[in-house]
Amino acid sequence: GAGVSQSPSNKVTEKGKDVELRCDPISGHTALYWYRQSLGQGLEFLIYFQGNSAPDKSGLPSDRFSAERTGGSVSTLTIQRTQQEDSAVYLCASSLGRGGYEQYFGPGTRLTVT
Amino acid sequence: SQKIEQNSEALNIQEGKTATLTCNYTNYSPAYLQWYRQDPGRGPVFLLLIRENEKEKRKERLKVTFDTTLKQSLFHITASQPADSATYLCALAGDSNYQLIWGAGTKLIIKP
Numbered sequence: 011g012a013g014v015s016q017s018p019s020n021k022v023t024e025k026g027k028d029v030e031l032r033c034d035p036i037s038g039h040t041a042l043y044w045y046r047q048s049l050g051q052g053l054e055f056l057i058y059f060q061g062n063s064a065p066d067k068s069g070l071p072s073d074r075f076s077a078e079r080t081g082g083s084v085s086t087l088t089i090q091r092t093q094q095e096d097s098a099v100y101l102c103a104s105s106l107g108r109g110g111y112e113q114y115f116g117p118g119t120r121l122t123v124t
Numbered sequence: 125s126q127k128i129e130q131n132s133e134a135l136n137i138q139e140g141k142t143a144t145l146t147c148n149y150t151n152y153s154p155a156y157l158q159w160y161r162q163d164p165g166r167g168p169v170f171l172l173l174i175r176e177n178e179k180e181k182r183k184e185r186l187k188v189t190f191d192t193t194l195k196q197s198l199f200h201i202t203a204s205q206p207a208d209s210a211t212y213l214c215a216l217a218g219d220s221n222y223q224l225i226w227g228a229g230t231k232l233i234i235k236p
Binding site for chain 2: 014041043051052053055058060066101103105107108109110112113114115116117118
């Protein structure tokens with residue numbers, strides 16, 4: 011079956027512009043996660059969604075970042091007024107549930123803010 | 125606060141030898157520990173999961189141990205091959221948590 015997909019694969023934007031990153035999780039996965047990874051660094055948790063529960067936004071670095079998940083499936087991460095420090099790879103993952111289940115990652119979106 | 129430590133320096137191993145990677149954690153009692161592989165430019169790929177009541181788990185050339193007393197997991201790759209070269213991440217989770225706590229990863233280089 012299809013894995014997690016993300017689009018676009020690469021995005022170059024000018025400082026101050028807004029960007030939207032999309033994630034299509036594996037069908038039937040109730041949990042969806044967004045992470046950020048800077049070059050040579052580990053995964054930085056941003057936000058996760060679980061079913062119809064309120065999302066855990068505790069990892070979002072500022073109020074310029076927001077995310078939504080429509081119909082329990084597709085998710086969009088929006089970064090407003092982008093800054094150069096937002097440049098990173100943004101990874102999406104989905105899972106069947108809690109920590110006893112593995113996470114399946116998409117290929118990521120490489121964001122470059124010039 | 126919860127903390128995971130993995131060797132920050134790259135691990136160089138000769139082809140055919142066993143590679144052993146370490147994951148230590150503090151201030152946490154995980155119910156599960158997971159290992160992932162990440163290749164450059166790609167998302168992590170799940171390898172193995174071990175539960176707190178399991179001492180050891182094997183999958184082909186991979187073996188994971190979990191010592192809740194030492195708060196440590198060891199990840200072994202036997203008969204290592206250059207294709208095993210990648211960054212390996214460990215991650216912890218509680219029984220009721222959806223979030224995983226991630227280590228920064230260890231880069232493994234297998235030399236022919």
